[in-house]
Amino acid sequence: MADAIGPRLYSCYRCQNPVSRHDDIVSKGFQASSGRAFLFTHAMNISLGPRQDRHLITGLHTVADVYCSCCGEELGWKYVKAYEESQKYKEGKVILEKFKIVKENW
Known part of the structure; x- marks a missing residue:
């Protein structure tokens, strides 16, 4: 029988579009201009x-801003x-600001 709950996800706080999985967190100790951020x-x-x-x-880093594909x-x-x-370990990884994501399936 399949797990009815599914993976623990983080979703966009505005439209609830799932944007990452809890299992993909590397660190919760990052800082963004608005406060705490998670590295995925x-x-x-x-x-x-x-x-x-x-x-x-x-x-110095080369970065690209990340937007929700649903609401922008x-x-x-x-x-x-x-x-x-x-700092090379960060290459290819994504920072999501804590106050812009909400937990789903917890």
Whole structure:
């Protein structure tokens, strides 16, 4: 019998479009301009803005803003390239701002 609850998800706070799975969290210790943020290995149902170089707390990164593919709400950003060796682990991963996502199936 299939699990009736399904995976624990995070969804866009505006339209409840699922954007990531709890199992994909790498870290809950990140900071965005608006407050806490989570680092995820994968995100779904998102669209990316143009790539741009941005000076963040941990140095220079090339990032692309992440938007909900359903309602267009900006949810965070994706690390495209890290210029410092100690930050390379972030490449390809996605930051979602805590106050822009809600828990589903918990």
